[in-house]
Amino acid sequence: MQRNVGLQILSVGSGLLLLAALYLVFVYAPLEAVMGAVQRVFYFHVAAGWVGALAFLVAFVAGLLHLRRGSLLADRVALCSSEIGLVFISMNIVSGAIWARPIWNTWWTWDPRLTTATISWLLYAAYLLLRQGIEDPQRRGRFAAVYGVIAFASVPLTFAAIRIFRSIHPVVIGAGAPGAKGSFDMTPAMRDTLLFSLLAFTVLYGALLWHRLRLERLSERVAQLRLRILQA
Amino acid sequence: MRAAMARKPRMLRVIGALLWKDLLSELRGRALLAALVVFALLTVVVFNYALDLERTVRASVGAGVLWVTIVFTATLALNRVFAAEREHALHEGLLLAPVERLAIYFGKLLSGFLFVLLVAVVVVPVFALLYDLPVARPLNLAVLLLGTLGYLLPGTLLAALAAHARAREVLLPVLLFPVAMPVILSAVRASQEVLAGSAWVRIAPAFNLLVASDIIFLALAVLLFDQLVDA
Numbered sequence: 396m397q398r399n400v401g402l403q404i405l406s407v408g409s410g411l412l413l414l415a416a417l418y419l420v421f422v423y424a425p426l427e428a429v430m431g432a433v434q435r436v437f438y439f440h441v442a443a444g445w446v447g448a449l450a451f452l453v454a455f456v457a458g459l460l461h462l463r464r465g466s467l468l469a470d471r472v473a474l475c476s477s478e479i480g481l482v483f484i485s486m487n488i489v490s491g492a493i494w495a496r497p498i499w500n501t502w503w504t505w506d507p508r509l510t511t512a513t514i515s516w517l518l519y520a521a522y523l524l525l526r527q528g529i530e531d532p533q534r535r536g537r538f539a540a541v542y543g544v545i546a547f548a549s550v551p552l553t554f555a556a557i558r559i560f561r562s563i564h565p566v567v568i569g570a571g572a573p574g575a576k577g578s579f580d581m582t583p584a585m586r587d588t589l590l591f592s593l594l595a596f597t598v599l600y601g602a603l604l605w606h607r608l609r610l611e612r613l614s615e616r617v618a619q620l621r622l623r624i625l626q627a
Numbered sequence: 628m629r630a631a632m633a634r635k636p637r638m639l640r641v642i643g644a645l646l647w648k649d650l651l652s653e654l655r656g657r658a659l660l661a662a663l664v665v666f667a668l669l670t671v672v673v674f675n676y677a678l679d680l681e682r683t684v685r686a687s688v689g690a691g692v693l694w695v696t697i698v699f700t701a702t703l704a705l706n707r708v709f710a711a712e713r714e715h716a717l718h719e720g721l722l723l724a725p726v727e728r729l730a731i732y733f734g735k736l737l738s739g740f741l742f743v744l745l746v747a748v749v750v751v752p753v754f755a756l757l758y759d760l761p762v763a764r765p766l767n768l769a770v771l772l773l774g775t776l777g778y779l780l781p782g783t784l785l786a787a788l789a790a791h792a793r794a795r796e797v798l799l800p801v802l803l804f805p806v807a808m809p810v811i812l813s814a815v816r817a818s819q820e821v822l823a824g825s826a827w828v829r830i831a832p833a834f835n836l837l838v839a840s841d842i843i844f845l846a847l848a849v850l851l852f853d854q855l856v857d858a
Contacts, residue, residue, distance in 0.1 A: 462854055517805040524801060528792030538788050541851045545781060545806055548847055552809035552840050559816055559832045 402605050409602040412595035416442075416588075424588040427579055434579070436494045438589050442596035444487040444512070450480030450600060451515065455547040458540035470536035473543060474526060475607040479600060481519045488512050498577040507557040514553050518546040638733075641726045645734025646741070652711060653742075659707055660745060663700050667750040670696040675757060689758045690818035696750065697743065697775060698811060702800050704742045705782045708735050709790040732852040736783045743775050760822050766830065767821040773837050774814030780844040781806050787855050810844070813837040 420438045427434035454476040460469035491509065492502045503509065525542055529535040581589070653660055674692040751771070755762040762768075782803050789799040804811075816833035 514805050514808050521802045541854050549806045556809040556812035
């Protein structure tokens with residue numbers, strides 16, 4: 396297998412971007428007046444949530460493409476993107492809980508955003524379990540795509556359902572709910588740090604997706620080669 | 628145009644035939660219904676002891692107990708919906724039959740719905756008696772019907788999907804619970820408000836969302852079921 400220059404550049408680039416983002420988060424961004432240092436978790440918390448949502452959106456679109464055209468690449472993208480999305484949603488949930496402990500005085504509350512993130516996590520964990528449970532690759536791709544579409548469609552409904560109960564999650568971008576606890580106004584430096592973190596995480600997502608797709612393609616080739624050797 | 632018009636009553640006939648087949652095999656001793664009723668009664672009784680049902684919280688907790696009972700029962704029923712077909716290799720027979728794929732879905736959906744309703748006819752009055760709640764309010768009955776339907780709409784689709792997977796009995800609830808979350812949440816909420824005797828303004832958000840979820844899951848099932856039975 397020859398070296399993949401594009402992938403190497405992307406990997407190194409996303410590493411450098413992450414280091415720069417860390418510098419911005421811990422040095423450049425000002426200390427938040429009320430919450431103190433724990434507020435710095437916000438930048439990566441939002442970025443991880445964004446990548447999670449983006450990854451699930453990509454998996455959804457890839458699933459639709461697979462259903463329409465039967466493209467194997469689309470099925471692979473759906474699998475890889477779901478896995479990455481699951482990891483980033485986990486980071487989002489954990490970092491949120493770490494912030495919530497000092498600010499809300501509890502690790503966890505059944506707020507719409509928290510619950511929706513948890514349900515999304517469960518949905519994509521179930522998606523991966525389903526993929527594991529089906530042997531035939533063609534059927535696996537089709538069934539997984541069907542489940543992916545239903546799962547993606549149910550997330551906004553869940554959010555709406557929980558909103559009927561009430562929310563204390565702060566809304567930092569746009570207008571917040573009156574009862575929100577832990578809200579703050581972003582200074583320009585904070586905004587720049589957030590935007591840069593979003594960029595760094597998005598590039599990281601691209602690099603991870605590329606790596607994971609390559610791994611998937613290689614493992615499929617190994618399986619084919621093994622089959623050929625066994626048959627010979 | 629004429630073909631489409633001729634197809635419509637045919638599809639209804641196929642759905643009816645499938646429903647009748649499932650009922651008949653139940654009547655001839657599959658004993659699913661009896662097991663489901665006993666299971667649902669057990670759930671109601673166990674929750675009565677697991678939860679402290681004070682007078683003040685009874686409406687909200689009771690609605691939760693009612694819905695957990697229905698959801699568990701419906702999940703057990705769904706696990707059996709495609710079981711007979713799979714065990715006797717009838718699935719291929721169904722697929723080879725020159726009928727609309729969607730007719731299979733709706734036939735299975737209705738037979739699941741009928742089974743859960745038959746269980747509910749026994750269990751809901753017992754629940755009302757034990758928990759002393761006014762479950763017979765017309766609006767609550769509407770919520771029960773819409774919520775059960777809303778759970779079975781994605782449920783039947785996912786049961787067809789899980790039928791081909793390993794560990795399918797466990798996989799089905801794992802797949803279905805998070806997908807059906809909006810239905811379960813809005814149904815519980817609507818039931819809570821109705822049982823507590825709230826005005827329509829307080830019931831409406833959950834009730835409307837329940838109706839919307841039903842419609843969306845119906846549309847998704849119609850769009851996607853073909854993908855599950857092809858090939």
